[in-house]
Structures are given as C-alpha cells and as structure tokens.
Amino acid sequence: MSPSRSSSRNGEKDWENASTTSSVTSNTEYTGPKLYKEPSAKSNKHIIQNALAHCCLAGKVNEGQKNKILEEMEKSEANNFLVLFRDAGCQFRSLYTYCPETEEINKLTGIGPKSITRKMIDGLYKYNSDKKQFSQIPAKTMSASVDAVTIHSHLWQTKKPATPKKVVPAQS
Template identity: 90%
Template sequence: MSPTRSSSRNGEKDWENGSTTSSLTSNTEYTGPKLYKEPSAKSNKHIIQNALAHCCLAGKVNEGQKNKILEEMEKSGANNFLILFRDSGCQFRSLYTNCPDTEEINKLTGIGPKTISRKMIDRLYKYNSDRKQFSQIPAKTMSASVDAITIHSHLWQTKKSGTPKKVAAVKS
C-alpha cells in the first residue's frame, strides 16, 4: 500500500484526488438556503410495509386488509411503526405508531389496546427482509430497531359478562 493511500484514511490530504477526505469546515461555512433537512427520527416505514406484504398479511386472502393498513400508514405522518402480534406465534393483530422520543405507542388500526405502555410489552421482534420472517430480540428495552411486539397474555383476556348476568337472574 502506498503512503498516500494510508494517509487519506486518516483524514489528511489525499494527493491522488487533490482533496481532503473529511472536511468538517465546509459544512459550517455554507450560509445559503438549507436544501437538506435531516430526518427527525429513523423511519422503519418501508420495513413494516414489506413485513405486512410478505409475511404478516401475504396472499390474496389478506389483500383487502393489507391494502387498508398500508393506506392508513400513508395517511399517518409517523416515522416509526410497530406491529402487534397476538403471541409468540407472530399472528398479526394491529399496527401502532411509535414515537421513541416521547415513548408513546398509539394504535393506528387493528385489534388491540388503544395505547401500549412499556410495562405492557412482553417480547420484542425484528423483521428480517431477506428471510421474510420475524425473530425475537433478546432485549427488554424498546429501541428504533424494534419492528414488532407482543403484550402480556393477560392483557388479551376480555372480561366475561356471563357471570354478572347469572347473579342478576338469581336475584329476580
């Protein structure tokens, strides 16, 4: 390896190209209109769209539901989305918007709680686009890399209204 190539990796003058490889001052000197706006948060919108189309709601049978959900995603101004699964079997239940800054998880569409708090979360999942499948993340804290979650099973149980009716029938 020549000395000029090794020095260009250190941010020094690259003599072959006649420029510096890392120029921090050029960014701060520009005073013209700001054309590029940095994204406020990393978006997982395309990952979630792929997961819905190829894994969660794949096939003709689910096409109507999938299209409705994708339409809701487009209407939403959110950058981050979360899929809620019924359990570790990764059965799709609903789609949520996730704001990592405020830690708010709000339902966009589907079946499930209106909001999800951190205490309600049981398992975290990441979508693998190559394998077209979800894999559990061995972590307990939410991050921008989480694509799907499950909530504790007792949160799915609905209150049975059969018991109070029987008591009322006995009294009359």
Template identity: 70%
Template sequence: MSCLNVSSFFTYPNRADSPSGLMSPSRLLSSQNGERDWENGSTASSPASIPEHTGPKLYKEPSLKSNKFIIHNALSRCCLAGKVNEPQKNKILEEMDKSKANHFLILFRDSSCQFRAVYTMNPETKEMMRLTGVGPRIITGAMVDSIYKYNSDRKQFTTIPSKTMSMSVDAVTIQSHFWQSKRPGTPKKPGTPK
C-alpha cells in the first residue's frame, strides 16, 4: 500500500496574492465561494461575472380571489333553490359566467334574505354595480344596511357585525329608503278614433 501526497489534490492560492502573504483557511473558503471578504472590503466574484437569469419568472402577480363558486352555490342551494326558480337562476348564472369580475354580491330586500339582484364589486372603490336583477344601478358603502357571509355547510347566510365592505362579503341589504317606491302612473289619454 502506498501513501498518497494529499497536497497534490488541493490547490492553494499563491501567498503573493494575499496582502500579508498568508491567507487564512476561512478567507480561502469565503473567496472560493464568492462571498464578500469583509477584511479588505472586496468581493471575490464581481457582479459582472454572474450570468443574468434568463429562465422562467418565478414571481407571479397575485390574482384577486374570486367568490364566484360561493355565490353560485348560494343561488343554487339557498336563494333560488328548486325547480320553480330554475329559469331565473340559470339566467343569472349565465350573466355571472360572462362577467370578468372576481367578486360578486347578492342583494337582499331586507333581513329576511329575499333575493333581489347580483352585483359585482370594484375592489378599489368598493362600489357595487348591478349585474342582473332588481335594485339600484350602483350601491355605495353609505347605502349598505347589513352585510352577510354565506355558509356553504349550513346553506344559509349569517350577518357580519360590521359595516365595512371587503372581499369576504357575499351579500348585502341596503337602507329601506333606497328602494324605489312605485310611482303612480299617469292616466292614459283617450285614443283618437281612426
């Protein structure tokens, strides 16, 4: 069995390369790993020698969470359940599918949760625009009376003890004076005979 010369497997930097003529093992390892040499304020590998990453982007822009599935369930199993409501429900779901909105809200007539309309909400302004149904064209935060969250397990809406609109709200009621009362019709003029 012969002994191998260990020094032939390792290459050490020339002593003339270091300021003192000697290089400590920790400085040797940090220089070889491209780490900053804090003692003399230099970096062993310059940024120019590091190739720029050209692979796929790892960062993805966050997308807004959608509650479309929750509202779909609420309409199908709670608000417009049953065969009688199927045509109206299908029309509303079709309108929701056409919409590019991420957040939908149901408008109730009052606290008895009688369905009136579906709205979309702008996340920046918190304004709600009517998508389909009966109700004001635009609902602002000042018009809201109560807000609700849909519980899929219980198939019911529960009141949220807050007045602040957020992306977790699934339904709202508005103050009663915002509901338009039916205007009395003007009497028709008698037609002229032909």
C-alpha cells in the first residue's frame, strides 16, 4: 500500500469524525437570536398539495381554484393542513391550517366555518397518494396524521337567507 493512499484513507476518516462532531455541537452551542424556526417533525404540506392536484381539484375545470389554493398554501407558515369535505362523499369545500400543539384549526381559504373545534368534527380522513383517494380512518382524536375532516351536517347552512320582500311605501 502506498503512503499517499493510506493518508487519504485517514483523511477521509478524520473528516467523517470531524463533521459528525461539529454538527452535533453546532445544534447545542448556538446562543444567538431565535431567528430560525425549528421545522415541525411532521408536515403534510406536500401530501395535501398532491391531494388537491390529483384528487380534490383534479382536471382542467378546477385549475383556477386549485392554483389559488396552492398559492395560499405557499404564503402560509403552517406545517399542517386539513381539507374540509362537505360529507363522506369527499367533496372539497375548503382548506384549513392545523396546529397540533394547540389543536387550532383555522380556515385558510374556501367555504366553511372560520375555525373548527373538536366537537364539530364528524369524520377523519387520510390521503393515500398511491390510490389518489381519501379513506376514512376509525380514529376519534385529531392528530397531525389526519389529512381531511368532515363536520356534522347541521353545521352547514342549508338554506340561503331569504331576501326581504320589497315593501311598497304607502301613498297618503
């Protein structure tokens, strides 16, 4: 074995050890301002983007709405998103942001309540990207692994408010 070859092998080994050590210490030693927000362990942003593009709002007819919603997702700082369906037929209604720590569900865009509470949720759904479809999950509790929800049917406005009839002023 030539000396140059053994030194390069040692050099690689030292480099590997040094990089492992430095990356571990850099995480614990940083004491500067908290400008960097630690990414959430789980984010379903890409899953929801795929679901919108290939399932909820697939096709040319939905392209405008889909692009608008994807744009809103890009502007949002949220890591978790939820699709709201009208009912078990999985008809898209709106997109919400979900914060697992506080369990807050707030509307980003679309038709539906401004926010959703645990009591309002009727069904939980998971998106299967292989089958390009949502399937209901038997869970009762909200978690970051949920991709879509339905709310109880009585929470949807069934009738539009009646327009007031014109009152003809009495002539005197």
